[in-house]
Amino acid sequence: MKIVIFGSTGMTGLCAVAAALKKGYSVRAFVRDPKKIPDEYKDKVEIFPGNVLEPDSVADAVEGMDGVVIALGTGHDMPASLAATSDMSEGTKNILDSMRAKNVKPVSVCLSAFLLFEPEKVPKIFVELTKDHKRMWDAVKESPLDWVAVFPPRIDDTPSSEYTVVTDCTESPGRIISKWDLGSFLVDSLTEPKYYKKDIGICNK
DSSP, rough: EEEETTTTTTTHHHHHHHHHHHHHHHEEEEESSSGOOOHHHTTSSSSEOOOOOOOOHHHHHHOSSSSSEOOOOOOOOOTTTGGOOHHHHHHHHHHHHHHHHHTTOOEEOOOOOGGSSSSGGGGGGHHHHHHHHHHHHEEEEOOEEEEEEHHHHHHHEOOOOOOEETTTOOOOOOSEOOOOOOOOHEEEHOOOOGGEEEEEEEEOO
């Protein structure tokens, strides 16, 4: 299994890289800055420099792959990481378009449990980010691909533990998910047709 991970140097993306390597997958790590790949992975993955806002580099990254993980984020620099943006949704559209062109079908997408809230109940600090996650979600739902839309609650830097998965969720099943479990699910779901074209709630028990 050959997969490309977009957002591979973020908290969730790195965990997806680790999970894919553990399964013996061939991993292509799409990165803006190759220096952000930890030393422990540099000899184990194919480092693919690029920008999700550049369709040609995205198309080249998707070429020859069997599946795609989208774990795009805005970084951890506050408050810039919570500012209004369209980068994640535009990048997602480029990825989905490239997948269609290259006939690559399975894709898991990391979104946000705030999309399951009533809009007026989303904390103000997360409103702009949630708007772009909504644009991502809309693009995914319109796609004919074998997509898996994942709505994590707070992503925590805790060890892996038992977790719950709810398909066709309309509300989050819990308040927290380990980054390791989220990364693993994003990888595992690529080969689980029962999750295709489903909205997925996930949380640690």
